[in-house]
Amino acid sequence: MSANTPINLDIDVAALGRVAVLFGGRSAERPVSLMSGNGVLAALTSVGVDAHAFDPAEQPLQALKDQGFDRAFIALHGRGGEDGTLQGALEWLGVPYTGSGVTASGVAMDKTMTKRLWANEGLPTPQYLALSRAELTRERVRTIPDELGLPVVVKPPHEGSSIGITKAAGYSEMQGAVELALGFDDELLFEQCIDGPELTCAVLGEGAAAVAMPLIEIRAEAGNYDFANKYETDTTQYVFGSLPAALEAEIQQLVLKAYRLLGCRGWGRADLMLRKADMKPFLLEMNTSPGMTSHSLVPKAAQAVGIDYPQLCLWLLSQARLDRQ
Incomplete structure (x- = not known):
């Protein structure tokens, strides 16, 4: 273990009790969640945790109490797992869980609401428009590039893993991008495209004790970090140390501000763009239940910083709690 490990890894495994690893679920990110959850389950078991698989799509959450689980590791992604609804159910059941609480999870899962909060506090995020299905007439869609410029990033704001996202390079691509995104959401987020490197920054902890991990620059094929380049190929490059140390430290402090503003706890991962014209960072979103697959960025x-995958899973589990605690 590296001497610069930023968290305490001295954990009493026996005190963690009987653990449910929640994964699968019914969201569009179920395939990713299955990969994450199986990895977490294997890691926890390997270090002696009494961990068991639990798929909320296959059994009711009440079974967590009926089966005597003491805490839950949330490896669900997307709706029903990352959006505050599951967290609320676990609060009601009294089962401590990993990651952010009800409010922070709900806000962070809504990319539009997240951007509104950040912008209101003066944190940099790309210019955007949020429009409902009823507002998205063909005439309105044609005007969006005039307001935001091209390309335009079209997103369903309540999905993750790049599901339903299109970077529309011209007016002719806008309608198809809208139709794709409307397959996942009833309100769409249209975002100014920032030209420059894509970055991600993981955070561990809570409040003043939260720490930002080293930045990772993502170099995807053709600059398109889509679902395939995230999970299905090995061509994407993940680069540490690509920025000057002072700039990296500045971005880490920005991410900590964004994380604390949303009220996140346990862990999270911010995605950003760095405008190459002036090296200014822009916050895109905050993930409160990040991926834990073999391609995932938090691990x-x-x-x-010297924390291996089983140690990371064990530490995250040790931080499980309820909002009211």
Whole structure:
């Protein structure tokens, strides 16, 4: 273990009790969640945790109490797992859980609301428009590039893993991008495209004690970090140390402000763009239940500071709690 490990890894495994690893679920991100959850389950078992698989799509949450689980590791992604609804159910059941609480989870899952909060506090985020299905007539869609410029990033704001996202390079691509995104959401987020490197920054902890992990620059094929380049190929490059140290430290402090503003706890991962014209960072979103697959970024960042995958899972589990605690 590296001497610069930023968290305490001295954990009493026996005190963690009987643990449910929640994964699968019914969201569009179910396939990713299955990969994350199986990885977490294997890691926790390997270090002696009494951990068991639990798929909320296959059994009711009440079974967590009926089966005597003491805490839950949330490895669900997307709706029903990352949006505050599951967290609220676990609060009601009294089962401590990993990650952010009800409010922070709900806000962070809504990319539009997240941007509104950040912008209101003066944190940099790309210019955007949020429009409902009823507002998205063909005439209105044609005007969006005039307001935001091209390309335009079209997103369903309540999905993750780049599901339903299109970077529309011209007016002719806008309608198709809208139709794709409307398959996942009834309100769409249209975002100014920032030209420059894509970055991600993981955070561990809560409040003043939260720490930002090393930045990772994502270099995807053709600059398109889509679902395939995230999970299905090995061509994407993940680069540490690509920025000057002072700029990296500045971005880490920005991410900590964004994380604390949303009230996040346990862990999270901010995605950003760095405008190459002036090296200004722009916040895109905050993930409160990040991926834990073999391609995922939080484990990569943790490894860079001497925390291996099982240690990371064990520490996250040790931080499980309820809002009222």
